[in-house]
Amino acid sequence: MKKTQASNKMKNVGLFFATFLFMSALILTSTQSKAQPTKPWVAPPAALAVKNPFAGDANAAKEGKKLYVTYCTPCHGNTGKGDGIAAASVNPKPADHTSDKVQSEPDGSLYWKMTEGRGPMISYKQLLKDDQRWQLVCYIKTLGKKK
Ligand code: HEC
CATH class of the missing domain: 1.10.760.10 (Cytochrome c-like domain)
Structure with a gap:
């Protein structure tokens, strides 16, 4: 019984970190795409x-x-x-x-x-x-x- 509770807790911590990593990656990619160069587009x-x-x-x-x-x-x-x-x-x-x-x-x-x-x-x-x-x-x- 105790063991399952403990392993459940570990699972939660794991889930928390997975979510955290996922969110960080999401934020990183979205800020990166916002930082794309928007230099004027000029034809030669x-x-x-x-x-x-x-x-x-x-x-x-x-x-x-x-x-x-x-x-x-x-x-x-x-x-x-x-x-x-x-x-x-x-x-x-x-x-x-x-x-x-x-x-x-x-x-x-x-x-x-x-x-x-x-x-x-x-x-x-x-x-x-x-x-x-x-x-x-x-x-x-x-x-x-x-x-
Ligand atoms: C997927 C979306 C998308 C489609 C579909 C699309 N365009 Fe564009 N168009 C853009 C974006 C975004 C820009 C601005 C690009 C930049 O400044 O880097 C742009 C810019 C332009 C420009 C340059 C305007 C200027 O500032 O001088 C022209 C001309 C143009 N599009 C014509 C067309 C024509 C004609 C079509 C259809 C055959 C077309 N576009 C289809 C997204 C699109």
């Missing part, structure tokens, strides 16, 4: 100079919208504000495509970022064709006007 000069083959093409923006709804809204949201359903769980937060910062970026810069990806934003180099990425740029550039 050569990428900025690349011209959008669909610039000003309303049809391309329409095609881009379809792609956007499929691939981008989970993070960037239905209106591009960066408030999609998955936005809360990614760090850093998805960019606000309606912002002046994104709207004033050269097309080549947005295209390059989609191609390369960074952090939670994956590279769309393989997933989408060149034309599709330019069409997405066209669509993103229509988002600033509907604030």
Whole structure:
């Protein structure tokens, strides 16, 4: 009887330490992911100079919208504000495509970022064709006007 009580106590202590270790690990990893670098994401000069083959093409923006709804809204949201359903769980937060910062970026810069990806934003180099990425740029550039 006494022995079982003692071993139960040992079990409790063991459980306590296991929980403690688990919680510490959790806290450590969460602070580490918060400390991720959020340096400004800047495209190289050569990428900025690349011209959008669909610039000003309303049809391309329409095609881009379809792609956007499929691939981008989970993070960037239905209106591009960066408030999609998955936005809360990614760090850093998805960019606000309606912002002046994104709207004033050269097309080549947005295209390059989609191609390369960074952090939670994956590279769309393989997933989408060149034309599709330019069409997405066209669509993103229509988002600033509907604030
Ligand atoms: C898993 C979530 C996620 C998805 C899906 C996603 N993005 Fe992003 N996007 C991000 C995050 C996070 C950032 C900010 C990355 C950073 O600053 O390091 C970002 C940034 C960007 C930027 C850069 C904006 C700037 O600051 O210049 C562009 C352009 C962009 N996304 C376009 C797209 C397009 C187009 C799609 C769909 C094909 C897409 N994203 C899908 C999460 C996502």
